[in-house]
Amino acid sequence: MKLTLRIWRQHGSSGRLVEYVMDDLSPDMSFLEALDVLNEKLILAGEEPVAFDHDCREGICGMCGVMINGVAHGPQKATTACQLHLRHFKDGDVLTVEPWRADPFPVVRDLVVDRSAFDRIIAAGGYVSVPTGSAPDAHALPVPKPDADTAFEAAACIGCGACVAACPNGSAMLFTAAKATHLGVLPQGQPERYQRARNMVAEHDALGFGGCTNTGECTSVCPKGIPLTTIARLNADLLKAHTTRSDR
């Protein structure tokens, strides 16, 4: 099948869209495999290949991610770019491929961006403080199945950054809320629950991510379907952290 890819090329501080016509693609290829094919051609033609992040190619590591025609990870719901297959496009389609765009995610090169801000949000409180060796028996603390399921659903976040790329405000609230929810609904996460919410959100704001205005773009592009209710939970914890807790 044939596709025309208009790809953002950037080396240094400015970039532009460059058009590539690909006419020997297979519908069974993944989107990233189409980029592989393009790069092989570019290299042999003496041109610079397109830089893009990717690793597991199974939709779980969270390393890949590009805007395809303005949609983070492309048109297929709940699917990362590496798991998006060309059978979801029509022969002859023109696709505009761009990196995530948000101030806290500076472009490194072409489609590669720096998402280390996400690590800093986790470092600010996205954990349970339990040094190795200090754990009680795993069955000492039963967890009601519905709570475990809610925690799991939120914990499925892969930290790809699609939520930020999709948000008109450049907010990372869905990412932050996913972690706050995962740990906040489990009994293990209770002692640090409010402090965690407060510290992660403070770091989120300091890094330059925008505020959440409940547009819901984030959850609609999230490859793992993290629900918007996680943000409601985070806001509730935040409110409590700032009003009732003695450690505020």
Place this chain on the structure above:
Amino acid sequence: MSFHTEGPPIADQRVPAGPIETRWDRRRFSARLVNPANRRNRTVIVVGTGLAGGSAAATLGELGYRVKSFCYQDSPRRAHSIAAQGGINAAKNYRNDGDSVHRLFYDTVKGGDFRSRESNVHRLAQISVEIIDQCVAQGVPFAREYGGLLDTRSFGGAQVSRTFYARGQTGQQLLLGAYQALERQINAGRVEMHARHEMLDLVVVDGRARGIVVRDLVSGEISTHFADAVVLATGGYGNVFHLSTNAKGCNTTAIWRAHRRGALFANPCFTQIHPTCIPISGDHQSKLTLMSESLRNDGRVWVPKNPHDTRKSNDIPEAERDYFLERMYPSFGNLVPRDIASRAAKNISDEKRGVYLDFADALKRLGPLAVEERYGNLFEMYQRITGDDPYKVPMRIYPAVHYTMGGLWVDYDLRSNIPGLYVIGEANFSDHGANRLGASALMQGLADGYFVLPGVIGDYLADGPFEDLDDAHPAVADTVSEVRGRIKTLLAVDGDRTVESFHRELGRLMWDECGMERNEAGLRKALERIPELREEFWQRVKVPGSGAELNQQLEKAGRVADFFELAELMCVDALHREESCGGHFRSESQTPDGEALRDDARFSYVAAWEFTGEKPVLHKEELVFEHVQPTTRSYA
């Protein structure tokens, strides 16, 4: 012609004698400690941030050591442990189904086809219990029963239900637990994190591992980092086959460079081929995707009785299906170990047709909701890749390279033969023998990182801190100059073939001659072809761009260059081991039924290879079995 020479035998000097049940306790007691105030003066480098490296860096930070952590990905959370699906074993016996530390130990030694060390495996089984406690306390959302307690399931090679899981994302959840613990230490200033940095060489000074040379993958800058000890947790080398279930970036460079600096490489030919992967769809294929072994709990594997049957799977009546695993291995059925299931599939079908993994019975028995609960995300993944709906048609699966049991040789303390160089997780060779059981990789990675390494590394660090180093030291300067020279050479070739084309060709050769089944003629052929191909690589490879920028082709070129050297050693190892065991099947050594035929009289040893630049030198470590009598593995 022989491709190797033999040197003196080696032995593990650190394992205590006496009752196996108390060896780990006694080793921890005999190991020297570093007092908390002095730990601040000891620096440890940890390369890799998967389950082993992430948990080790976090734990060493908690203990008060100064830690420097490195990964090639943009964040420590992306290490490929994240893709492990099925689960993690632990001898909790929560099911009351007869499990125990001894049974997990026994199953693992037997599953490894009697090519692992009893002491290491026993320790692993003991520690398995603490791992689950630790992970639950971190908030890892394991699957739970309605009563709030942890759920378990069965995995290949076991008749008890001891595998803890978090849907099909167990690796992800365990890794995030370790990653969060690591970020906590980073925030506390105890761990210095270097993401997007790739280790390109090991610095050895006066016989001790003292640091690493890394390339900043964004700026291209080459720099050195020094420490009192270096821990490699850089995973396996399955990508030598080009197509595997490994992430695209997984590579052998860190352990191969350490091998070239003197670390012994043990059992490189022990590679695991996983039976349930999605078949290849075309020449563009860039990697293979695993479907968790847990699917074999409820899915039934079959092929049409007539190999030329062209009907669609659902049109083939029950009587014309061959449920070959259930037929050949009635007591373990679809849950035989991976090596056995893979070879059975290969012998009965080929990589284009694959075999069917069918959930029709399970859907009838359990209902679609229960099936979705257990396997929903795996079914979705399958549908995304193939376009077929596994709730309606059986999945098509085929074996693919998945894990490498071989790795750098380590003693009971996980220390290589280079003082100060520790190797943990898949990067070492120690616990799985010739075949790893399902759900044991996560167990080993976390055992090494959370408990074993932190429990004994003090014994070495007690001798430190060692002398301060800088780039002017001759040994350091030489290493840096070699790294720079290599990059310059790769960029200077400017040939007419891409790195990818060489990787693909090497991988095909390895899959054909050193894959699921090996024989002398094929291995000799590969040993002739690999050096030719490697020569061609250095004459014709084309690496665009420069070394002073983000250059993904340059990264890949360096990795493939090392795969060429490793591939040769794998074939030498496979050729010398004239027996079949676990994942290493030599067609000359099989029973009349076509099962693997071990030769304990000649090959009950670990093959540890020394790099010389000429023929590799074999050092044998004899394996002693005092608690599990080596028998022919039978899963019938």
